[in-house]
Amino acid sequence: MDYSNEPEHSELLVVQAQEPFNAEPLSAALVEFQLTPEELVYCRNHGPVRQFSEDDYTLTVKGMVGKEVTLSMRDIKTMFPQTRVVAALQCAGNRRNEMGAIKRVHGVGWNDGVIANCSWGGVKLCDVLKYAEIQHDNAHVCFTSYATLCQDDTYYGSSIPVERAMNTENDVLLAFEMNHEALSAEHGGPLRLVVPGVLGARWVKWLDTIIVSPDESPNFYQQRDYKVLPPTIETKADAKDVWSKYPAIESLPLNSVIALAVHHPSSSSLFVKGYAVPGSSGNVASVEVSINDGESWVSAKITYQKGRWSWTLWEAEVTDVPQSGTVFSRAIDELGRVQNKECVWNMRGVAYNAWGHKSW
Ligand SMILES: Nc1nc2c(c(=O)[nH]1)N[C@H]1C(S)=C(S)[C@@H](COP(=O)(O)O)O[C@H]1N2
Numbered sequence: 001m002d003y004s005n006e007p008e009h010s011e012l013l014v015v016q017a018q019e020p021f022n023a024e025p026l027s028a029a030l031v032e033f034q035l036t037p038e039e040l041v042y043c044r045n046h047g048p049v050r051q052f053s054e055d056d057y058t059l060t061v062k063g064m065v066g067k068e069v070t071l072s073m074r075d076i077k078t079m080f081p082q083t084r085v086v087a088a089l090q091c092a093g094n095r096r097n098e099m100g101a102i103k104r105v106h107g108v109g110w111n112d113g114v115i116a117n118c119s120w121g122g123v124k125l126c127d128v129l130k131y132a133e134i135q136h137d138n139a140h141v142c143f144t145s146y147a148t149l150c151q152d153d154t155y156y157g158s159s160i161p162v163e164r165a166m167n168t169e170n171d172v173l174l175a176f177e178m179n180h181e182a183l184s185a186e187h188g189g190p191l192r193l194v195v196p197g198v199l200g201a202r203w204v205k206w207l208d209t210i211i212v213s214p215d216e217s218p219n220f221y222q223q224r225d226y227k228v229l230p231p232t233i234e235t236k237a238d239a240k241d242v243w244s245k246y247p248a249i250e251s252l253p254l255n256s257v258i259a260l261a262v263h264h265p266s267s268s269s270l271f272v273k274g275y276a277v278p279g280s281s282g283n284v285a286s287v288e289v290s291i292n293d294g295e296s297w298v299s300a301k302i303t304y305q306k307g308r309w310s311w312t313l314w315e316a317e318v319t320d321v322p323q324s325g326t327v328f329s330r331a332i333d334e335l336g337r338v339q340n341k342e343c344v345w346n347m348r349g350v351a352y353n354a355w356g357h358k359s360w
């Protein structure tokens with residue numbers, strides 16, 4: 001694969017792999033901003049980053065539709081109402097290194113910065129699908145970027161169920177703006193998919209083709225990756241023949257991370273700050289922290305949450321702390337579900353969501 005045309009990458013990221021380019025910020029930097037500035041948005045690639053001119057870029061919609069259409073970027077921007085949504089983009093591999101500490105996992109070694117909370121601008125996917133006269137019983141909407149080569153397949157692809165795509169409240173967008181600016185090549189410009197509440201792997205960058213199909217996307221990244229395999233499957237060889245038995249991840253689980261813990265010895269207090277994200281059963285309602293034992297918990301203050309799809313920022317000041325120790329965090333959602341102390345290991349190291357922790 002050809003990596004000679006990569007755009008300049010942000011210098012504020014910790015590079016976890018050079019080719020393909022995979023890099024994340026420190027979570028302590030991330031939580032300083034409600035909306036993640038572009039230089040702090042992680043980069044997750046399975047192949048080279050491609051740069052396209054908007055002028056001759058097109059999107060084709062085909063498959064189970066009444067009318068197959070090919071739209072230019074100008075068509076997309078002028079034929080459909082434009083809209084914006086704040087949504088957290090998170091890789092399923094966020095916190096993978098913590099799962100890898102339990103037992104070896106396969107995948108890029110990620111810490112806890114593989115998340116970005118951005119304002120995405122574009123048009124609603126459902127409007128474009130309606131225009132193509134989608135016929136939608138039990139179907140899947142498959143997204144592909146034939147424009148890019150990948151490590152494990154000849155193109156990058158994903159799919160979501162039609163119901164998620166067609167329910168306007170889900171805010172699934174064909175996005176051409178990030179944080180009120182033109183979407184950069186690095187993050188999938190001219191056009192990427194945005195699926196709030198769903199793992200980043202489905203948010204296809206450099207999107208050029210949508211196929212409405214009776215089946216899920218046959219792409220490698222939908223079928224043989226991004227699944228939580230049972231812990232009995234320990235190696236790639238074990239996994240080889242069983243991928244199709246397990247569902248593709250859609251929502252990532254309820255999670256919280258401690259990004260920084262600052263100890264003030266003179267007042268015996270600890271200032272703690274972090275982020276949280278919801279699972280599939282309602283938004284984050286509260287975040288709690290515990291010193292050392294995980295028995296007694298105090299509520300953190302939620303300092304930011306915007307609509308249904310953003311991350312939650314929180315902070316807490318805990319008094320009477322010892323000279324050194326460990327602080328834990330857990331998130332609780334609107335249904336009262338509580339983030340678990342531990343997370344069951346899986347071979348790919350995806351969807352890790354044990355309590356957040358930080359030592360001082
Ligand atoms: N075409 C294409 N789209 C892609 C990917 C990719 O490698 N190629 N990576 C996916 C994954 S796994 C994630 S987490 C997000 C990362 O988006 P970002 O690089 O803008 O942060 O894009 C998704 N879309």
Ligand SMILES: [Mo]
Pocket residue numbers: 044090091092093200201
């Ligand atoms: Mo990802």
